[in-house]
Amino acid sequence: MRILVTGTQGQVARSLLERGSERGYEIILLGRPHLDLASGRSEIVAAVERARPDAVVNAAAYTAVDKAEADEAAAFAINADGAGSVAYAAARLAVPLVHTSTDYVFDGLKPAAFRENDPVGPTSVYGRSKLDGERQVLAEHDNAAILRTAWVYSPFGANFVKTMLRLGTDREELRVVSDQLGNPTSALDIADGILKVVANLAADRDENLRGIFHMAGSESTNWAEFAEGIFATSAARGGPTARVVRIGSSDFPTAAKRPANSRLDCTKLQSAHQVSLPSWRTSLSDVVERLLPGDREPSPEQQTETSRLSSQG
């Protein structure tokens, strides 16, 4: 099966290339200048049709949350109209579409994990543009699954894990917000989940497989606790580490307002598609390992492990 993925350097796009190729799919990454989601509908349709896909995954987006506050037109062109045009193109080709969306469509005020039919209320331009993208995708294509994910990290692109490891190399202490809750999600796990959903859409016309689903790591946390987990994982492998000082969002001003709680309840995806993603506590070490340089000093535990193994001959 030939799967067209939008974007070439994105976290989810690169993960789909890796995981999809391992599983025998033909993965075609298509990005600028060949496919620009900010261009017009006819250009987008032509680019998608040229790739002759059996399925389409829209993994490209304007994801710079703070920058989007002052760049609303570009965020909506890519995340809303661009997504709608990708869906229109997939509908014309009569192939299934998986579209990626975000936990930031929610206002964060529910004192529990959000379900797919909970009222939305984005607090940022990024969140509003992604919400409009969901609406346009649903309007253009009935053979589509919209997967809302969250707090994505991976060996690729820009993400919070990379930021922490970078800042941790020359700082002893980092101030990180502890009053925003969410589900950190490995893009490699997202890729596995997307491939399963694509296969289900291709195999089965059941309308319960279409529509909006939450697909995030199975365990929630806050950014400060996530940072502590990143540094513990890194330190155990001889990588950079720093002490995390827990602060409130009001002590870390940003252009965009983030939801205080954007935990996602993913039971609908499990029951319809039999997909559930691991906890960040399980998936983080693989990503941290891949992000650390190869020539670092082993940690004391690793040294013990190495000498134990070599003494066993």
Ligand SMILES: NC(=O)C1=CN([C@@H]2O[C@H](COP(=O)(O)OP(=O)(O)OC[C@H]3O[C@@H](n4cnc5c(N)ncnc54)[C@H](OP(=O)(O)O)[C@@H]3O)[C@@H](O)[C@H]2O)C=CC1
């Ligand atoms: N990152 C996160 O924490 C979260 C992401 N999501 C959603 O998941 C999806 C994947 O995100 P992620 O992989 O992290 O994204 P990244 O920020 O890693 O990558 C974004 C991708 O979009 C591409 N892109 C941006 N603008 C355009 C454009 N005009 N035309 C074509 N391609 C464009 C980029 O292209 P290029 O390669 O050329 O730079 C890049 O490949 C998105 O829908 C995002 O909204 C949801 C929740 C959390």
Ligand SMILES: Cc1cn([C@H]2C[C@H](O)[C@@H](COP(=O)(O)OP(=O)(O)O[C@H]3O[C@@H](C)C(=O)[C@@H](O)[C@H]3O)O2)c(=O)[nH]c1=O
């Ligand atoms: C770097 C840093 C960030 N923070 C805070 C800022 C913010 O509230 C939180 C996370 O920062 P980031 O900018 O990495 O994350 P952010 O850009 O908000 O990440 C979001 O991206 C989009 C694309 C999504 O769809 C969301 O699911 C979510 O993953 O951590 C600190 O408290 N201390 C720090 O040193």
Ligand SMILES: [Mg+2]
């Ligand atoms: Mg960011």
